[in-house]
Amino acid sequence: MRLTKPLCAVVTAGFLVAATGSAMAQKKYDTGATDTEIKIGNIIPYSGPASAYGVVGKAMEGYFKKVNDDGGINGRKVKFISYDDAYSPPKAVEQTRKLVESDEVLLVFGALGTPSNSAIHKYMNAKKTPHLFLATGATKWNDPKSFPWTMGWLPSYQSEARIYAKYLLKEKPNAKVAVLYQNDDFGKDYLKGVQDGLGDKKSMIIAEESYELSEPTIDSHIVKLKTLNPDVLLIFTTPKFGAQTIKKVGELAWKPVMIISNVSASTATVMKPAGFDNAQGVISAAYAKDTSDPQWDNDPGMKEYKAFLAKYVPEANVADSSALTGYNMAQTMAVVLKQCGDNLTRENVMKQAASIGGIQQGGLLPGVLIKTGEADFAPIEQLQLMRFKGERWELFGEVQDGEASSVKR
Numbered sequence: 001m002r003l004t005k006p007l008c009a010v011v012t013a014g015f016l017v018a019a020t021g022s023a024m025a026q027k028k029y030d031t032g033a034t035d036t037e038i039k040i041g042n043i044i045p046y047s048g049p050a051s052a053y054g055v056v057g058k059a060m061e062g063y064f065k066k067v068n069d070d071g072g073i074n075g076r077k078v079k080f081i082s083y084d085d086a087y088s089p090p091k092a093v094e095q096t097r098k099l100v101e102s103d104e105v106l107l108v109f110g111a112l113g114t115p116s117n118s119a120i121h122k123y124m125n126a127k128k129t130p131h132l133f134l135a136t137g138a139t140k141w142n143d144p145k146s147f148p149w150t151m152g153w154l155p156s157y158q159s160e161a162r163i164y165a166k167y168l169l170k171e172k173p174n175a176k177v178a179v180l181y182q183n184d185d186f187g188k189d190y191l192k193g194v195q196d197g198l199g200d201k202k203s204m205i206i207a208e209e210s211y212e213l214s215e216p217t218i219d220s221h222i223v224k225l226k227t228l229n230p231d232v233l234l235i236f237t238t239p240k241f242g243a244q245t246i247k248k249v250g251e252l253a254w255k256p257v258m259i260i261s262n263v264s265a266s267t268a269t270v271m272k273p274a275g276f277d278n279a280q281g282v283i284s285a286a287y288a289k290d291t292s293d294p295q296w297d298n299d300p301g302m303k304e305y306k307a308f309l310a311k312y313v314p315e316a317n318v319a320d321s322s323a324l325t326g327y328n329m330a331q332t333m334a335v336v337l338k339q340c341g342d343n344l345t346r347e348n349v350m351k352q353a354a355s356i357g358g359i360q361q362g363g364l365l366p367g368v369l370i371k372t373g374e375a376d377f378a379p380i381e382q383l384q385l386m387r388f389k390g391e392r393w394e395l396f397g398e399v400q401d402g403e404a405s406s407v408k409r
Contacts, residue, residue: 026342032106033344038337039079040064041099041108043116044135048086049213052239052269053112055316056135057082059326060110062312063334073337076344081105085116087213092116093123100129107132107349109333110153110326114138114186115213117150125149130349132336133329133379137263138189142378144354149346151353151377153329157186157261158193159402160285161236163383164259165197166400167283168204168232172257176206178230180221180245182237183210190236190261193402206230211241222248235260239322243273250278259283262383267292267392268320276391284393285383287368288328292319292392301362328363332370332379335359367399 032039044057064078072078081103083095092111099105107130111117114136121140124131125147133153134141137160141152168175179194181187187210195202207228211218218241225233226249233256235245242264249258258281264270265284289296296302305327309316316323337344339352354377359370368382382401386393 028343028345028348030106030345030347031104033076036076037079038073038076038344039081039103039105040333041096041103041105042080042082043085043092043095043099043108043111044082045087045112045116046084048088049240050087050113050238052266053087053135053322055313055320055323056110056112056326056329058313058316059309059323060330062308063327063330065312066308067334073334074341078334078337085111085113087113087116089115089119092119096120096123100124100127106130106344106346109133110135110329112136114189115184117141118185121147121150128346130346130353132349132353133333135325135329136186138185140185142376144375144377149350151350151372151379153332153379154325155262155287155380155383156193156378156402157189157236158196159381160262160383161190161193162197162402163285163385163400164234164283165194167259167385169198169201172232173201175204175231175257176229177204177232177234178207178209178225178228178256179205179234180209180211180218180225180236181234182241183212186238187236190234194234211237213238218244219248222252226252226254230256232257232259235264237261237264239264239266239269243270246270246274246278246282250275257281257283262286265386265393266319266321268317269322271388271391272319279388280390282388284386284388286365286386286393286395287380287383288321288324288364290321290386290393290395291324293394299362301364305363324363328361331361331363332356332359335370365395365399 046054061080064080068077085092085095109132112135117134131150137154137157139156139158181191209221211221242260262285271279336352354372354374356370356372370379372379382399384395384399385397386395
């Protein structure tokens with residue numbers, strides 16, 4: 001912990017007062033925090049194969065502008081420093097080192113993508129710098145014993161996939177299932193979740209087809225899977241490839257039940273480019289409200305979000321769920337920083353992040369709470385199934401917990 005001389009004097013005085021049975025509030029800071037400012041670092045793919053997620057960073061930036069306009073957090077303004085990593089692990093390492101060692105941020109927040117976060121995972125923990133609320137649902141982020149400085153935010157991909165498996169076992173118990181997945185930790189997490197969820201019936205899976213992120217198109221993979229004539233196609237992809245898949249399936253006049261990962265369920269960046277006609281009946285799962293769903297038209301949380309977007313991120317498409325993701329994540333980060341009070345040490349930031357008692361944020365579905373504990377670093381563990389109809393998603397069923405064991409034991 002780094003203290004300025006005036007603060008050392010205050011601390012000394014505090015100890016003297018405490019010795020007489022009284023208590024005195026102390027201000028404690030680590031690198032990246034002062035009486036007037038909190039520096040937060042971030043990496044997002046503003047370019048490259050996952051550039052559709054760039055709006056996540058723009059929404060985060062807009063939210064902290066709003067926070068500053070409203071007076072900051074405990075009187076301190078947030079300086080949000082966001083760099084483009086192009087969804088490239090080597091670039092992610094370079095940009096993160098810059099944030100930690102040159103910009104001297106207090107913490108890195110909202111870094112997006114399983115490959116990028118995997119590349120900086122050990123570095124952040126070696127530096128004992130909070131690696132907080134990652135925009136990825138890889139199960140390994142919930143491992144407080146081995147990686148106490150890393151915490152995810154999105155629901156676990158394995159938990160989400162288990163919910164899809166539950167649906168298939170109930171509604172399509174005799175189906176032949178094909179899985180299309182990205183050949184990295186992101187895709188493999190989804191694949192494992194489905195396999196575990198199907199349990200003794202995982203023989204329902206007749207094909208597991210992977211693709212590389214570097215491929216310009218995955219049309220050939222879709223053509224190959226169609227020849228096997230599966231009844232269900234599980235699409236565990238990032239947005240660009242999700243849109244390609246749904247569009248190609250339509251072009252082939254193929255009619256499998258399609259289930260797509262939540263991270264690729266954006267109406268604006270996936271369903272519309274794929275073609276609304278092709279997207280009819282596609283199933284996914286949600287933990288956040290859908291801005292295009294009229295049931296939320298008079299919802300206070302949605303009204304607040306739309307007003308925020310219009311003022312701070314006017315270039316964003318209101319139907320793009322990724323923008324809402326950035327907004328929701330930034331809200332959680334702001335709550336943690338507020339809980340820190342005047343103790344803005346990295347250790348206390350992690351302590352507060354692991355002490356969220358169950359928050360119902362305005363952009364999340366009713367019943368989906370932000371909750372963490374020292375032994376459980378998964379802030380969100382509930383989702384609800386939804387089906388695409390017309391030009392929007394419709395929720396069905398109840399909010400469910402994905403029964404994935406997310407901590408390595």
